[in-house]
Amino acid sequence: MAILVLAEHDNKSLKSSTANTVTAAAKIGSDVHVLVAGKGCDEAAKAAAGLAGVTKVLQADDAAFEHGLAEHVTEALKSVAGNYSHILVPATGYGKNILPRLAALLDVQPISDVMAVENETTFKRPVYAGNAIATVQSLNSKHLLSIRTTGFAAAGAGGSAAVEKISASGSSINVTFVGQELSKSERPELAAAKVVISGGRGLGSGENFAMLEKLADKLGAAIGASRAAVDAGYVPNDYQVGQTGKVVAPQLYIAVGISGAIQHLAGMKDSKVIVAINKDPDAPIFGVADYGIVGDLFQIVPELTEKI
Amino acid sequence: MKILVPVKRVLDYNVKARVKADGTGVDLANVKMSINPFDEIAVEEAVKLKEAGKATEIVVVSIGPAQAQDTIRAAMAMGADRGILVETTEAIDLGGIEPLHVAKILQKIIGEEAPNLVIMGKQSIDDDSNQTGQMLAALLGWPQATFASKVVLGDGSAEVTREIDGGLETLKVSLPAIITTDLRLNTPRYAALPNIMKAKSKPLANKKIEEFGIDTTPRLKIVSVAEPEKRKGGIKVETVDALVDKLKNEAKVI
Numbered sequence: 001m002a003i004l005v006l007a008e009h010d011n012k013s014l015k016s017s018t019a020n021t022v023t024a025a026a027k028i029g030s031d032v033h034v035l036v037a038g039k040g041c042d043e044a045a046k047a048a049a050g051l052a053g054v055t056k057v058l059q060a061d062d063a064a065f066e067h068g069l070a071e072h073v074t075e076a077l078k079s080v081a082g083n084y085s086h087i088l089v090p091a092t093g094y095g096k097n098i099l100p101r102l103a104a105l106l107d108v109q110p111i112s113d114v115m116a117v118e119n120e121t122t123f124k125r126p127v128y129a130g131n132a133i134a135t136v137q138s139l140n141s142k143h144l145l146s147i148r149t150t151g152f153a154a155a156g157a158g159g160s161a162a163v164e165k166i167s168a169s170g171s172s173i174n175v176t177f178v179g180q181e182l183s184k185s186e187r188p189e190l191a192a193a194k195v196v197i198s199g200g201r202g203l204g205s206g207e208n209f210a211m212l213e214k215l216a217d218k219l220g221a222a223i224g225a226s227r228a229a230v231d232a233g234y235v236p237n238d239y240q241v242g243q244t245g246k247v248v249a250p251q252l253y254i255a256v257g258i259s260g261a262i263q264h265l266a267g268m269k270d271s272k273v274i275v276a277i278n279k280d281p282d283a284p285i286f287g288v289a290d291y292g293i294v295g296d297l298f299q300i301v302p303e304l305t306e307k308i
Numbered sequence: 309m310k311i312l313v314p315v316k317r318v319l320d321y322n323v324k325a326r327v328k329a330d331g332t333g334v335d336l337a338n339v340k341m342s343i344n345p346f347d348e349i350a351v352e353e354a355v356k357l358k359e360a361g362k363a364t365e366i367v368v369v370s371i372g373p374a375q376a377q378d379t380i381r382a383a384m385a386m387g388a389d390r391g392i393l394v395e396t397t398e399a400i401d402l403g404g405i406e407p408l409h410v411a412k413i414l415q416k417i418i419g420e421e422a423p424n425l426v427i428m429g430k431q432s433i434d435d436d437s438n439q440t441g442q443m444l445a446a447l448l449g450w451p452q453a454t455f456a457s458k459v460v461l462g463d464g465s466a467e468v469t470r471e472i473d474g475g476l477e478t479l480k481v482s483l484p485a486i487i488t489t490d491l492r493l494n495t496p497r498y499a500a501l502p503n504i505m506k507a508k509s510k511p512l513a514n515k516k517i518e519e520f521g522i523d524t525t526p527r528l529k530i531v532s533v534a535e536p537e538k539r540k541g542g543i544k545v546e547t548v549d550a551l552v553d554k555l556k557n558e559a560k561v562i
């Protein structure tokens with residue numbers, strides 16, 4: 001049986017998380033289909049068809065799917081679920097909002113945050129903020145998984161799958177989209193960036209994040225933050241890295257004024273190289289850092305920006 | 309307006325989880341257990357709605373061991389009115405009662421209690437699944453507003469601002485609905501001593517999980533639980549020059 005991946009997209013383009021999820025699917029089986037549910041989503045569907053390893057794209061185009069609401073997208077998934085042994089979504093806010101809803105309707109217990117595929121039914125996932133790794137076997141008749149993007153390289157280009165339009169309609173449940181306030185940034189997507197610079201409470205204010213911006217400009221980096229920095233209003237919520245925010249694993253992660261609480265480490269400790277800048281020599285962040293530098297970030301960050 | 313808030317007893321967020329030597333799970337013997345932080349936020353939101361005159365009764369439900377009574381009492385000390393314990397001897401973190409089972413039990417309780425709104429945590433910090441609220445909404449055929457950072461109750465509906473991947477999104481859901489909480493929704497209060505005392509005499513119903521007639525056979529088999537790979541220890545550098553040199557010539561990441 002084929003494997004279905006739910007695409008994350010904004011109707012025009014695919015989110016990179018879709019490409020990571022396709023790679024995970026290809027580790028389970030060779031017939032990988034992608035469902036693009038949206039409104040006016042031809043471009044997103046075309047992009048999905050171009051991913052290496054994708055054998056077919058299903059496009060469900062309907063006003064109900066415009067904003068990707070779980071109640072509606074679940075209906076599109078449900079209408080085709082019977083044809084698939086596995087259904088995969090990216091373990092992002094988008095995917096996690098939808099998959100369990102589908103799972104309950106199919107009477108399946110899904111597996112969240114899959115970071116490795118052992119075989120068709122057995123997967124590894126972090127639990128307890130990544131302080132333990134569970135190997136879990138699905139005993140369900142159908143296997144529903146959310147995929148940690150950091151565990152799987154993004155599928156490349158080079159695919160030429162056919163796009164098949166399917167007719168699916170939304171749910172009659174009473175939910176309406178009121179509005180969106182998206183953080184604007186010219187920077188790479190946090191979850192997919194090669195370099196991430198994150199600021200914590202040590203930054204002291206939102207204005208001081210400008211200092212990190214300068215360094216990020218030089219390194220082509222994305223900017224992230226600890227929960228404390230988000231809670232204090234220094235930066236928007238979508239910057240949060242950690243157990244309950246975004247999970248990143250860039251080539252280089254620079255933690256600035258972040259103490260290194262378990263919950264923060266859960267979101268970044270799989271980075272290839274970690275740099276910590278902190279004035280407290282005993283800060284736990286140094287326990288995971290490849291290179292630590294003890295001192296005042298207000299001196300170190302400008303100097304680093306100049307010299308890098 | 310009656311609000312139902314499910315709460316879970318979990319390893320305290322300040323305690324580092326230790327994997328059991330036999331690799332079957334995480335050691336929960338003699339460690340501090342607390343109410344799941346996201347559930348605490350859910351209780352706080354319900355209590356605030358009651359204080360604002362928008363809700364009349366708050367019922368908390370916990371599925372877990374006998375000690376989950378403490379979790380219910382903690383929610384009552386914050387202001388919940390009544391509690392229901394659904395007792396089980398199975399594990400509630402890994403390899404026992406799973407999110408789908410919990411959603412099915414909650415569905416039955418909701419059938420009896422008929423709340424107008426359910427507020428619950430977006431995830432529990434033990435198995436980190438982030439599933440139960442969405443599953444419960446599906447089973448009930450209700451709308452879901454997950455990862456909420458703001459809730460405004462209207463007449464028969466709620467306007468909920470959600471933390472999404474790219475920022476914030478606002479939805480309007482008709483009631484009854486499921487709302488799951490994110491960190492920014494509120495800051496839970498500390499229960500004052502008199503309220504902790506008062507909570508001891510609030511009504512708490514004890515039920516056994518078997519009474520619900522739900523098949524709780526696990527759908528997931530925990531093959532093993534292991535420590536994550538440890539990062540190799542790093543070094544401290546004295547100067548920014550040394551750091552730049554290491555990043556360029558040793559790590560080769562810039």
Ligand SMILES: Cc1cc2nc3c(=O)[nH]c(=O)nc-3n(C[C@H](O)[C@H](O)[C@H](O)COP(=O)(O)OP(=O)(O)OC[C@H]3O[C@@H](n4cnc5c(N)ncnc54)[C@H](O)[C@@H]3O)c2cc1C
Pocket residue numbers: 199200201202203225226227228229240241242243244245246256257258259260261262263264267277278279280283295296297298321345346433
């Ligand atoms: C349920 C739950 C979920 C959570 N989820 C997350 C999550 O997803 N992500 C997350 O990050 N946190 C999360 N947390 C919060 C986490 O426990 C910590 O509170 C948080 O990570 C701390 O942020 P911080 O390191 O910025 O702040 P602090 O711990 O206050 O650390 C600030 C650091 O800055 C340093 N500093 C201060 N001034 C300077 C200076 N001038 N120069 C250099 N260094 C300086 C200090 O030495 C200190 O180490 C969660 C908590 C809970 C309970």
